[in-house]
Amino acid sequence: MSVTDINWFKYSSPQALYPLAGKLTPWFSALAVILMGAGLYIGLLLAPTDFQQGDSYRIIFVHVPAAWMSMFLYVVMALWAAIGLGLKARPSYMMAQAIAPTGAMFTFLALLTGSLWGKPTWGTWWVWDARLTSELILFFLYLGVMLLRTSIDDARRADRASAVFALVGVVNVPIIYFSVQWWNTLHQGASVSATAAPKMAAMMLLAMLIMSLGFWMYSIAVILARLRCVIREREERSSVAGQVERPVAVGGV
Amino acid sequence: MQWNSLSEFLAMGGYGFYVWVSFGATALCLIGEVVLVRRRHAAVADGDGGGVS
Structure with a gap:
């Protein structure tokens, strides 16, 4: 191991992160449950039926x-990947690793619920239009990032490869976002935008925003919990050296 | 309250299947992910014989 590999991030930060993530997770979990409960209540029971x-x-x-x-x-995953590449910071790679499965799950849910919405609205489960196709590509990008990591045994090479892959794939995100403007598509335009008045009833908008906030809190909670697993797994794998494992274990008690 | 009865709520104006499969799948995925992460954590915590919960 060369001298340049020993840096502040490598040894002190996972130790600080592990207990911090453990302390924060219950708070974000509680916020997620409260917000999603409120969002479901408003969205399913109070919000009016759409006239169309x-x-x-x-x-x-x-x-x-x-x-x-x-x-x-x-x-966010690509940002942590970039920071990881720029600073050779292992905790950044750990964050990117912890985010990927949750991102993939939400992409799957967006595709599935979109399909379930498309059938009664458009009369079809799926069309190969820009919005749907680019979201499907996003799903494959997440899978690619995760598969690349598991297919490379050396942790540092796996970090770098999946980080580069994640960074290249980030161009797809603006394509998804602007696809409804750039191409003709069955998909409706943005429901909320900074420049136009909302096209929805206030109650609908409120439920959607509260649910989004709830999903956000859920993501933070589950990603922090997974980050703890990632830290433990990776410290155990590299614990032949023995420096990191003990402080991490102590920090988590 | 938008609904007069439970059956009306469940029917979702004829779209019950699409609405409930969407919400059900979402609930299943979120809860499933939490269960998987907890198992993963239990597995690493057991692995070293340490006292980390």
């Missing part, structure tokens, strides 16, 4: 938050 789409529109309360998280988490 009937009650099928209520799928929006899981579809849009899932789709937002799928894109947002990819950008």
